[in-house]
Amino acid sequence: MPNRAEKEIWVFGDLRNERFFGFGLNVLAKAREVAQPVPAKVVMVLIGLCDADESKIDPVMQAFIPVAAAEKLCLAHGADKVYVLDVTGLSAPRADIYGHVLAEAVLQLKPMLVLFALTDFGRELAARTASLRNAGLLADCLDLRIENGEVIASSPSWGGEIMAELTFLDKHKTGFATVQPQVHHAVKARGVPGAVERIPVKCPDGANGIKFLSSELEPAEHRKLEEAEVVVVGGAGLGNMDDFGLVRELAAAMGGEVGATRPPVLQHWVDKDRLIGQTGKNVRPGLLLSVGTSGAVQYTAGIAEAKTIVAINRDKRSPIFQIADFGIVTDARAFLPILTTKIKQVVMRKMADVLCEQKGSASREGEGFGAKVCKLREAHNWSMEDLAKATGQTPEFIDQVENEKFSPSVGFLLTLAKALNVNPGTFLSKAEKDIIQDQRSKAFIKRTRNYSYQTLTPHAESDHLRAFMITIESRQIHKPVEYKHEGEEFIYVMEGELEVTLGGKTHHLKRDESIHFNSDIPHKLKSFSNEDTRCLVILYTV
Numbered sequence: 001m002p003n004r005a006e007k008e009i010w011v012f013g014d015l016r017n018e019r020f021f022g023f024g025l026n027v028l029a030k031a032r033e034v035a036q037p038v039p040a041k042v043v044m045v046l047i048g049l050c051d052a053d054e055s056k057i058d059p060v061m062q063a064f065i066p067v068a069a070a071e072k073l074c075l076a077h078g079a080d081k082v083y084v085l086d087v088t089g090l091s092a093p094r095a096d097i098y099g100h101v102l103a104e105a106v107l108q109l110k111p112m113l114v115l116f117a118l119t120d121f122g123r124e125l126a127a128r129t130a131s132l133r134n135a136g137l138l139a140d141c142l143d144l145r146i147e148n149g150e151v152i153a154s155s156p157s158w159g160g161e162i163m164a165e166l167t168f169l170d171k172h173k174t175g176f177a178t179v180q181p182q183v184h185h186a187v188k189a190r191g192v193p194g195a196v197e198r199i200p201v202k203c204p205d206g207a208n209g210i211k212f213l214s215s216e217l218e219p220a221e222h223r224k225l226e227e228a229e230v231v232v233v234g235g236a237g238l239g240n241m242d243d244f245g246l247v248r249e250l251a252a253a254m255g256g257e258v259g260a261t262r263p264p265v266l267q268h269w270v271d272k273d274r275l276i277g278q279t280g281k282n283v284r285p286g287l288l289l290s291v292g293t294s295g296a297v298q299y300t301a302g303i304a305e306a307k308t309i310v311a312i313n314r315d316k317r318s319p320i321f322q323i324a325d326f327g328i329v330t331d332a333r334a335f336l337p338i339l340t341t342k343i344k345q346v347v348m349r350k351m352a353d354v355l356c357e358q359k360g361s362a363s364r365e366g367e368g369f370g371a372k373v374c375k376l377r378e379a380h381n382w383s384m385e386d387l388a389k390a391t392g393q394t395p396e397f398i399d400q401v402e403n404e405k406f407s408p409s410v411g412f413l414l415t416l417a418k419a420l421n422v423n424p425g426t427f428l429s430k431a432e433k434d435i436i437q438d439q440r441s442k443a444f445i446k447r448t449r450n451y452s453y454q455t456l457t458p459h460a461e462s463d464h465l466r467a468f469m470i471t472i473e474s475r476q477i478h479k480p481v482e483y484k485h486e487g488e489e490f491i492y493v494m495e496g497e498l499e500v501t502l503g504g505k506t507h508h509l510k511r512d513e514s515i516h517f518n519s520d521i522p523h524k525l526k527s528f529s530n531e532d533t534r535c536l537v538i539l540y541t542v
């Protein structure tokens with residue numbers, strides 16, 4: 001073992017994979033800051049499996065960072081020294097054995113402080129090593145500093161409700177601490193190149209209480225959450241299991257994955273493998289929606305690498321807004337259904353447009369209707385039998401459709417669109433769509449040509465959102481209206497009194513009263529007063 005001449009702060013470098021190693025470099029950057037006033041040297045401690053029998057190396061070790069590469073990275077990130085503790089006869093990292101190895105090195109070299117990135121492995125290793133040295137451990141530190149030779153840590157306590165300042169009872173003994181790696185960032189450092197020292201360590205006898213049987217990589221489907229581009233996280237603010245379902249619906253509409261804070265997991269609203277945070281998973285999506293979560297540091301530790309965070313919370317003072325890129329102050333239970341509907345509409349429209357475009361180019365390339373049905377079916381992970389069941393046909397029929405043996409009826413297309421949850425327009429050619437669009441425009445012009453209409457959105461015949469003013473003469477009936485397109489209609493009475501017969505039910509609206517309904521419900525309007533009735537109509541069609 002080398003002789004220690006100066007004070008040292010050690011950082012454990014976790015070589016299991018690039019990500020964990022990166023966490024160690026983040027903590028190294030913090031250690032350099034902490035060491036400055038002492039002054040102390042910063043040492044990265046690596047445990048290599050140098051002499052392990054190749055045939056015994058476990059397959060999970062494929063991502064293991066080679067020690068030589070790690071040494072270079074440590075020095076490039078400002079380590080004054082790198083200690084490589086080579087353990088013989090070990091085929092995979094084990095916290096129990098590493099604990100003995102580190103404890104032995106600590107006994108010999110007496111660093112003032114040993115830091116570990118806060119991961120499951122780091123937490124266990126820190127606890128084992130500190131216990132073997134009968135020393136103090138500061139857990140989950142967000143910040144650390146040294147004042148008058150005393151290490152002071154800021155750490156969330158009382159279930160995250162308070163931030164406590166903690167120190168070691170004995171400031172002369174080596175102290176141990178786990179550090180939140182996401183709140184610090186690795187920094188490349190120029191300067192005097194550090195030195196590497198190799199320290200052979202025999203796999204300690206005292207560490208044989210546990211026998212390693214086997215290990216296997218987590219199946220890919222369990223890693224979906226960590227690899228998702230969109231994650232919707234639900235928190236305690238959802239209130240109950242049913243309303244947590246709103247998070248699932250939103251995630252499904254956005255093609256994302258569901259995550260959760262600890263309370264929904266403890267309440268069994270969601271499986272524990274969805275937990276995000278310090279004791280759960282770390283996610284790195286492009287977009288993360290955090291719904292009904294307060295932003296406790298144990299949770300935000302798991303979302304720090306999300307590119308864009310949108311928080312939805314009814315309390316505008318909630319700490320989650322401090323880390324969110326966008327904040328929406330509202331009741332999530334009322335807002336989520338609206339958001340999900342809007343997202344579904346947008347997604348559906350985009351999907352239909354994309355499919356139509358694909359159809360245009362595909363038909364040029366010889367990929368026609370059958371191929372599209374096949375693609376849509378496969379996108380749903382459905383077999384031919386599944387699609388046959390959903391459309392009330394036989395698998396043979398579906399097979400013929402996909403192989404374009406005949407042209408299916410319009411009735412089948414509508415059932416198919418419903419089953420596949422796509423706009424029926426998806427199956428129309430551009431020419432067919434243009435004809436329909438043209439007919440829609442003509443019908444609109446015809447409807448609004450009447451003297452009793454005033455268009456408030458001129459040239460918007462083909463738009464989704466239109467507004468007009470209708471004037472119906474005293475006691476006169478307006479012709480029945482039934483828009484063929486799904487959408488919403490809003491009528492506001494500005495003058496007079498209106499009778500609205502909506503799907504067989506009659507409503508009387510006085511001045512300043514309004515009604516809102518689905519536009520495809522047949523409806524009749526009648527002026528119910530002795531004067532003209534004037535109403536504002538806003539029409540939104542999908």
Ligand SMILES: Cc1cc2nc3c(=O)[nH]c(=O)nc-3n(C[C@H](O)[C@H](O)[C@H](O)COP(=O)(O)OP(=O)(O)OC[C@H]3O[C@@H](n4cnc5c(N)ncnc54)[C@H](O)[C@@H]3O)c2cc1C
Nearest residue numbers: 160235236237261262277278279292293294298299314332
């Ligand atoms: C050692 C330790 C480890 C931990 N590890 C983790 C971990 O890995 N992951 C984790 O998540 N937690 C962890 N915790 C727990 C953590 O401290 C918090 O208690 C937890 O994250 C809080 O979850 P929450 O934000 O969903 O709930 P709360 O803190 O109760 O927040 C609920 C939020 O919802 C809002 N709200 C209420 N109703 C509505 C509504 N109708 N609409 C919109 N907003 C609403 C409220 O304003 C509030 O801000 C850990 C704790 C400890 C001590």
